Amino acid sequence: MNILNFLNTFFSDGANWHGANGIPHRLLEHIQYSAVALAIAAAIGLPIGLFTGHTGRGGYALSAFATGARALPSFGLLVLMTIWLGQLGTTPAMIPLVALAVAPILVTTHEAIRSVDPAPVDAARGMGMTSPSVLFQVELPVALPLILGGLRSAAIQVVSTATIAAYISLGGFGRYIIDGLASHTYSDVVGGAVLVAGLALATIGVFWLVGRLVVSPGVRRGR
Amino acid sequence: MIRIESVTKRYADGTVAVDDLTLDIPDGSITVLVGPSGCGKTTTLRMINRMIEPSGGRILLDGQDLAQQPVTALRRSMGYVIQNAGLFQHRTIVDNIATVPRMLGWDRGRARERARELMDRVGLDATLAKRYPYQLSGGQQQRVGVARALAADPPVLLMDEPFSAVDPIVRKGLQAELLRIQSELGKTIVFVTHDIDEAIKLGNMIAVMRTGGHLAQYAPPDELLSAPADAFVEDFLGTDRGIRRLSFFTSAGLDVTATPIVTADADAAQIAERTLPELPYLLVTDADGKPLGWAKAEDLAPRTDAGDGASTEDGASTADLLPHGRPFVLGQDSLRDALDCAVLSPTGWAVAVDGTGKVVGVTSQETIATAIRGAHAGRATKPAEPDADAPDAADTSAAGPAQAPATDGPAPDAPDGDADAPVKAAR
Amino acid sequence: MNQYFDMPSDLQHSYVGLIGLHLQEALLPVLFGLLIALPLALVCSRFSWFYAPVLWVTTVLYAIPSLAFFVVLLDYTGDSTTTVMIPLTVYSLVLLVPAIVEGTRAVSPDTVAAATAMGFGSLRRFVQVELPIAVPAIMAGLRLAAVSSISLVSVGAIIGNEGALGNLLHDGQIYHRDPLIITSVVTTAVLAIVVDGLLVLAQVLLTPWQPHGRRAARRAARAAAVDEPAAPRDAVTDAVPAALEDAVR
Numbered sequence: 001m002n003i004l005n006f007l008n009t010f011f012s013d014g015a016n017w018h019g020a021n022g023i024p025h026r027l028l029e030h031i032q033y034s035a036v037a038l039a040i041a042a043a044i045g046l047p048i049g050l051f052t053g054h055t056g057r058g059g060y061a062l063s064a065f066a067t068g069a070r071a072l073p074s075f076g077l078l079v080l081m082t083i084w085l086g087q088l089g090t091t092p093a094m095i096p097l098v099a100l101a102v103a104p105i106l107v108t109t110h111e112a113i114r115s116v117d118p119a120p121v122d123a124a125r126g127m128g129m130t131s132p133s134v135l136f137q138v139e140l141p142v143a144l145p146l147i148l149g150g151l152r153s154a155a156i157q158v159v160s161t162a163t164i165a166a167y168i169s170l171g172g173f174g175r176y177i178i179d180g181l182a183s184h185t186y187s188d189v190v191g192g193a194v195l196v197a198g199l200a201l202a203t204i205g206v207f208w209l210v211g212r213l214v215v216s217p218g219v220r221r222g223r
Numbered sequence: 224m225i226r227i228e229s230v231t232k233r234y235a236d237g238t239v240a241v242d243d244l245t246l247d248i249p250d251g252s253i254t255v256l257v258g259p260s261g262c263g264k265t266t267t268l269r270m271i272n273r274m275i276e277p278s279g280g281r282i283l284l285d286g287q288d289l290a291q292q293p294v295t296a297l298r299r300s301m302g303y304v305i306q307n308a309g310l311f312q313h314r315t316i317v318d319n320i321a322t323v324p325r326m327l328g329w330d331r332g333r334a335r336e337r338a339r340e341l342m343d344r345v346g347l348d349a350t351l352a353k354r355y356p357y358q359l360s361g362g363q364q365q366r367v368g369v370a371r372a373l374a375a376d377p378p379v380l381l382m383d384e385p386f387s388a389v390d391p392i393v394r395k396g397l398q399a400e401l402l403r404i405q406s407e408l409g410k411t412i413v414f415v416t417h418d419i420d421e422a423i424k425l426g427n428m429i430a431v432m433r434t435g436g437h438l439a440q441y442a443p444p445d446e447l448l449s450a451p452a453d454a455f456v457e458d459f460l461g462t463d464r465g466i467r468r469l470s471f472f473t474s475a476g477l478d479v480t481a482t483p484i485v486t487a488d489a490d491a492a493q494i495a496e497r498t499l500p501e502l503p504y505l506l507v508t509d510a511d512g513k514p515l516g517w518a519k520a521e522d523l524a525p526r527t528d529a530g531d532g533a534s535t536e537d538g539a540s541t542a543d544l545l546p547h548g549r550p551f552v553l554g555q556d557s558l559r560d561a562l563d564c565a566v567l568s569p570t571g572w573a574v575a576v577d578g579t580g581k582v583v584g585v586t587s588q589e590t591i592a593t594a595i596r597g598a599h600a601g602r603a604t605k606p607a608e609p610d611a612d613a614p615d616a617a618d619t620s621a622a623g624p625a626q627a628p629a630t631d632g633p634a635p636d637a638p639d640g641d642a643d644a645p646v647k648a649a650r
Numbered sequence: 651m652n653q654y655f656d657m658p659s660d661l662q663h664s665y666v667g668l669i670g671l672h673l674q675e676a677l678l679p680v681l682f683g684l685l686i687a688l689p690l691a692l693v694c695s696r697f698s699w700f701y702a703p704v705l706w707v708t709t710v711l712y713a714i715p716s717l718a719f720f721v722v723l724l725d726y727t728g729d730s731t732t733t734v735m736i737p738l739t740v741y742s743l744v745l746l747v748p749a750i751v752e753g754t755r756a757v758s759p760d761t762v763a764a765a766t767a768m769g770f771g772s773l774r775r776f777v778q779v780e781l782p783i784a785v786p787a788i789m790a791g792l793r794l795a796a797v798s799s800i801s802l803v804s805v806g807a808i809i810g811n812e813g814a815l816g817n818l819l820h821d822g823q824i825y826h827r828d829p830l831i832i833t834s835v836v837t838t839a840v841l842a843i844v845v846d847g848l849l850v851l852a853q854v855l856l857t858p859w860q861p862h863g864r865r866a867a868r869r870a871a872r873a874a875a876v877d878e879p880a881a882p883r884d885a886v887t888d889a890v891p892a893a894l895e896d897a898v899r
Contacts, residue, residue: 071842123309128298160715193718216313218355
């Protein structure tokens with residue numbers, strides 16, 4: 001049997017399309033974990049990144065923090081949180097997912113703001129813009145493509161890692177892979193893998209679209 | 224008036240960018256801060272809108288200490304133009320220009336209308352309004368930068384090397400444009416540059432600064448060129464300051480003669496009558512009096528004698544003419560332009576025209592030299608007074624240098640005695 | 651201490667052995683990735699039209715979750731370290747190609763022109779001029795690839811016993827030995843930090859022309875600011891990794 005056969009078996013199985021173990025339900029679960037984790041990470045990373053990038057302070061602390069955060073093994077952390085916190089809903093899964101996503105968001109936001117051409121910033125200050133105005137009206141719009149890139153990078157990693165959450169008995173597309181491996185139902189494993197890859201690609205698409213909508217044409221084509 | 228009073232800027236690491244600088248910047252004119260890298264000129268400029276806070280001394284605007292004023296309001300009341308324009312790449316041209324009016328609470332429509340008005344003023348085509356900065360050339364971007372600074376009609380304009388990143392031809396255009404705008408608006412402009420030629424071209428007053436933040440000399444350009452305060456200023460001015468100074472002497476009183484000028488159809492008698500003893504050439508003009516070129520008297524004469532086949536000869540003779548070179552506009556161009564025309568002319572004589580391009584006369588290098596000596600003699604007694612640090616000093620010098628020698632300086636044919644030889648001979 | 655460092659017999663490795671295995675599974679793919687990325691980046695920098703499609707393919711590949719990648723490969727390479735190392739090679743490649751291309755592209759056009767004018771051919775110029783100048787960007791890519799690779803190896807535990815230190819997570823759960831899980835997490839994190847530190851050290855040694863450290867960076871910024879030392883940005887020497895977070899765009 002090759003991959004296509006597995007896929008055919010998986011997707012043509014009517015049982016995979018409804019109920020708690022159906023694809024729509026698993027998709028919602030997966031999106032929910034990812035979106036919540038990303039939102040929490042963004043709520044932490046964006047303000048800090050914007051502030052440190054704007055003031056130019058804390059660059060070294062930030063890069064040390066980022067190195068530490070990247071070094072944390074997400075899978076190990078997931079297991080560790082489960083044994084420490086028990087099966088407390090999604091909390092054990094959220095901690096590693098958020099930890100995973102904060103570093104790229106924080107560091108990219110900081111660097112994106114820092115890398116804004118200093119000339120317009122100087123001009124804005126010289127024209128009498130207040131410090132928050134400079135940040136939100138000049139630096140942020142120009143840094144937006146890079147910041148969205150950081151968010152996207154974080155989102156992809158979160159979607160990818162949320163798959164592993166099934167290992168600690170949570171839902172999402174990972175369920176098909178973990179359960180399939182346990183029961184040697186290889187069509188489920190491959191089906192789940194393709195679904196989660198598809199979701200990751202859809203994430204790229206969403207961010208591309210958001211970029212088209214919120215980034216000024218002057219910035220988009222001007223680089 | 225902006226009064227910089229014993230201002231010092233010392234950084235935490237001990238670097239002194241500006242050292243006990245005192246400077247009065249007069250209203251309604253262009254004051255240029257010029258000097259080599261690290262002389263503190265930009266720091267000085269940035270202290271005026273408090274982008275940098277002085278470590279000592281104070282800066283007064285119309286008698287008010289700047290340090291007492293809210294910083295954002297202060298900056299909004301001063302236009303600010305920087306080297307690479309610093310446009311907001313995410314905003315259209317019209318919205319870039321409307322930035323300060325919007326901050327001052329104007330509604331969008333009025334701010335944009337004002338922005339379009341300014342685009343026109345700085346010579347930007349209205350079709351560019353909806354473009355983004357990346358779609359504009361460097362020169363156009365800099366025009367937008369100037370328009371943006373003027374948007375809220377601030378009385379003061381701070382310009383930090385605004386034209387140094389564009390190529391020389393564009394820069395020349397922008398400089399001319401700035402002078403034109405200034406003649407219409409009469410702002411108080413503080414202009415920073417490292418280019419002494421730009422300083423001389425634009426400045427009503429020039430502050431030459433030297434490394435370490437010291438003021439080397441503060442004077443109108445003409446005085447700077449004629450009397451540099453010390454070796455540093457002299458060196459900074461370069462070698463040909465004598466020639467450059469001639470830009471400040473008008474050609475208005477320059478003696479020109481209309482004698483050696485003939486139309487293409489002049490007859491032998493006219494040619495003989497109009498040929499000057501010291502000049503074997505005649506300037507040929509067309510029927511409207513526009514110059515065509517120089518011709519030797521003997522080359523013109525036989526042709527017109529054999530007058531029959533006029534049609535073919537006319538074309539041939541025009542082709543034989545020596546080029547007359549670029550003429551200067553009498554009374555409008557400076558003695559430097561007149562001298563340049565004479566030096567470049569194949570005959571050594573410069574062609575003077577009026578505003579419409581019609582020839583009014585020709586003049587020799589000797590005549591121009593006499594005029595220069597006369598102008599120097601007149602200037603030697605004059606510039607002492609505008610030099611004083613009275614606030615209106617720059618006003619006098621702004622309009623002054625070009626007219627002064629023409630109106631009350633000794634004219635080239637003044638009865639000084641030294642003027643006689645070449646000028647009289649030309650008659 | 652034994653509860654932390656006594657390895658269950660089914661792992662067939664000592665603690666130190668697991669570390670060795672983990673490093674091998676994590677870092678060999680980075681090395682392979684680098685070896686493939688170099689010629690690919692050379693092609694991309696010589697034919698710039700080739701870069702856009704390469705970037706698209708790498709972006710898509712990077713989006714494929716590691717677990718999905720592992721399980722699809724199971725059918726071909728079976729329960730072996732190869733199954734883990736192939737995806738990690740791909741991820742490394744995906745991080746390194748943009749790092750090298752962007753790094754070499756950022757080399758000043760004047761430098762490139764000068765090298766060309768001196769008679770460098772394009773291959774020699776790439777190897778002797780552009781690559782060395784791009785070392786900081788490339789090292790930033792390598793650091794990111796190495797650290798994420800070290801973290802991802804553990805996921806191999808899910809598809810069988812291919813997670814090296816990650817296998818301790820599984821054993822810790824089934825044998826109810828929580829200390830093993832802590833050992834796994836802490837050891838993996840420490841490995842990542844140590845490898846990252848070694849790469850930083852390697853970069854310092856490879857780029858003696860670069861200012862290092864806070865004071866040096868500030869001095870360089872001061873020297874670069876021609877006229878005034880106005881608010882020198884305390885240049886973060888490793889500003890590049892952030893750009894790389896987004897390198898796969």
